[in-house]
Amino acid sequence: MALTITAECINCDVCEPVCPNQAISMGPDFYQIDPARCTECVGHFDQPQCVELCPVQCIPVHPLHLEDRASLELKYRRLTSNACSV
Ligand code: SF4
Numbered sequence: 001m002a003l004t005i006t007a008e009c010i011n012c013d014v015c016e017p018v019c020p021n022q023a024i025s026m027g028p029d030f031y032q033i034d035p036a037r038c039t040e041c042v043g044h045f046d047q048p049q050c051v052e053l054c055p056v057q058c059i060p061v062h063p064l065h066l067e068d069r070a071s072l073e074l075k076y077r078r079l080t081s082n083a084c085s086v
């Protein structure tokens with residue numbers, strides 16, 4: 001599953017640097033997650049790092065991006081192979 005950031009975000013800047021996939025960026029009003037880059041931290045960590053650190057718990061699962069673990073691992077492999085080829 002990809003995660004998403006809700007409007008409760010207080011723009012504390014904590015999550016963006018901890019994302020191993022560079023999936024988090026500042027949006028028009030608050031931070032946002034690129035679902036194409038979010039693996040729920042599969043391949044890097046046991047727990048989603050942004051969720052672990054967010055002080056207001058505003059990072060739920062994205063309802064339109066429900067993926068099983070195999071899909072997330074595939075996304076992780078695709079992202080890391082892309083990174084290696086740059
Ligand atoms: S769950 Fe992991 S990969 Fe997804 S946005 Fe959060 S830190 Fe990045």
Ligand code: SF4
Pocket residue numbers: 005008009010011012013014015016031050053054055056057058059
């Ligand atoms: S950690 Fe939570 S409150 Fe802070 S910028 Fe990220 S989503 Fe927003």
